[in-house]
Amino acid sequence: MKKLLLLIGVAVIFLYLGPMRAHGKGDDVIDDEEESNPKVKADFGKASEGSRTDDEVVAREEEAIKIDGLNVAQLKEIRDKAEKHVFQAEVDRMMKLIINSLYKNKEIFLRELISNASDALDKIRIISLTDKAALETGDELNIRVKADKANHVLHITDTGVGMTKDELVKNLGTIARSGTNEFFNKLQDANANEAGELIGQFGVGFYSAFLIADRVVVTSKNNADQQWIWESDASSFSVAEDPRGDTLKRGTTVSLYLKEEAYDFLEEATIKDLVKKYSQFINFPIYLWGSKTETTEEPDESADEAKPAETEKTAEDEEGKVEEAPEEKEKKTKKVEKTVWDWVLMNELKPIWTRKPATVTEEEYNEFYKAFTKDYDEPLAKIHFSAEGEVSFKSILFVPKKAPSDVFSKYGAKTENIKLYVRRVFITDDFQDIIPKYLNFIRGMVDSDDLPLNVSRETLQQNKLVKLIRKKLVRKVLDMIKKLDKKEGDAFWAEYSTNIKLGVIEDSANRSRLAKLLRFTTSHTSDLTLLADYVTRMKPRQETIYYMAASTRAEAEKSPFVERLLQKGYEVLYLTEPVDEYCMQSLPEFEGKKFQNAAKEGLKLGESDKSKKRLEELQKQYEPLTQWLQDKVLKEKVGNCSDELHV
DSSP: HHHHHHHHHHHHHHHHHHHHHHHOOHHHHHHHHHHHSOOOOTTTHHHHHHTTOHHHHHHHHHHOOTTTTBBBBHHHHHHHHHHHEEOSHHHHHHHIIIIIOOOOOTTTHHHHHHHHHHHHHHHHHHHHHOOOGGTTTTOOEEEEEEEEEETTTTEEOOOOOOOHHHHHHHTTHHHIIIIHHHHHHHHHHHHHHHHHHHHHOOOGGGGGGGTTEEEEEEEEOOOTSSSEEEEOSSSEEEEEOOOOOOSSSSSSEEEEEOOOOGGGGSSSHHHHHHHHHHTTTTTTTEEEEEEEEEEEEEEEEHHHHOOOOOOOHHHHHHHEEEEEOOOOOOOOOHHHHHHEEEEEEEOOOOGGGSSSSSOOOOHEEEEEHHHHHSSSSOOOOOEEEESSSSSSSEEEEEEEEOOOOOTTTTSSOOOSSSSETTTTTTESSSTTSSGGGGGOOOEEEEESSSSSSSSOOHHHHHHHHHHHHHEEEEEHHHHHHOOOOHHHHHHHHHHHHHHHHHHHHHOOOGHHHHHHTOOEEESSOOOOEEEHHHHSSSSOOOOEEEEEEOHHHHHHOHHHHHHHHHHTOOOOEOOOOOHHHHHHHOEETTTEEEEEEETTTTOTTOOOOHHHHHHHHHHHHTTTHHHIIIIISSEEEEEEHHHHHHO
């Protein structure tokens, strides 16, 4: 009975609450239930990541995700229609070669990609010479770099020749698709000198992009084809037609999706430094999408809002008022700082070495030197030349007006004074073989078309062409110094005399050339003299160049050995620098004349083949006289009278 009553009571309660729910009552009850038992969302299927439909993904993410300028729907279309390619060669092996053997410095990726872009621009420029329609899609030839910090993407765009679909597959897949095994086989058989040439021939520069990027996307448009997108993660690649259509008109964009540790390459300052270091002499303009802060003046609206309260005007004031022309009040302005974004040219310095020397003015040389070396002074001397033969290159070399303060404290250490370029692309300034250490003060550059571009400095250092370049550079520098006029020559010797003397000691191959530059103090004049001038002043039968080593000129002049020579009318060189005597010891002769230390024991003046023969004739001729003097007159005062004839 109790159970029956309980059921009836529950039924009455439900009957009572039903109408209340229908009329919007009972909200308190429902709210309490919702707090204790949260209600499941009605759109469960749309909110669940696992059960979203493709349409829902597009709707939710279309505004949030932008990849290469593609929305999610376009990206999905590309992935569905793309032709998938698997690299047939050992990609891991290739990447290890690039990282360990060729590219130990990751920053060179930008050098390689800009170099490729420059090549593409060169191609379309050459094509346009015979095909005027080639530039109808755009006559601007440039390279543009843009960093997308939000998505960690770096874009390098050129308006060059672009690539067709087949060229994308072939050009960007050559090494990985079919050339790797051949490359490795030839590399194993090659010696150190040939290795660099092989690497340059196979060209792996593009793949340096994977040093700093997880994924690389290449968008390219050639005049003869549609716009295509090539995409790779270094293990495989795909090619698909671009759903956006012809957005580039002509050219190529390489988009690098950077690794986390490479985010610094998105910084504006970093990009500028790399372009300046490696690519500032590229023939085509390189622009960076950069920002700058500008201060502008704008109307100050806050000043107009604060108006003074108008005073009440009496009738008398109105009657006596004379109408006046309204005065134009000067609008108040305020200074406002704004961030402005624009394309900034990064390679303003032009490669003047590519021009003929006759077309370059002295002012242009001086401006180039100051920008290139960061020196405030103009150079003391310069030489601009082109070399042809076993190796072809162009070069400009400068002698600074002042010697570096650490020229000897860092003597023999690596210097960065000579920069090596290959087709106007900077390769290195960090190796010793390009110039001998006694010429470490020379500043300048060398640009060669014969050296391999894609190669490490370690391999390049062993390249036989570098040794040929070194040989020609040294001879050109010595010729430049030799041709200096008296004023320039005196200034040069005051700064770099020790370097030349060290060169005589160290460089046996160029010793005779260096000897012509040597200058010493002399008994003949108070000024320094060249060895060639000393020879012209020698006595008719003099076969020896006499010198005396001393700490000062005055000390040398007081030497009895020097006094004896001077009395006989001989000129004596005074060696007053610590390195001078070592220099003389390394220089056996000059123009057939041997050097003789005046302080050497047993010095005999005029000791030569001719003088010896003459002495013998005199001794024979005056033998009776000398014998009589020795035996009769001067018996106890002299030893051998015939020896006096020698003097």
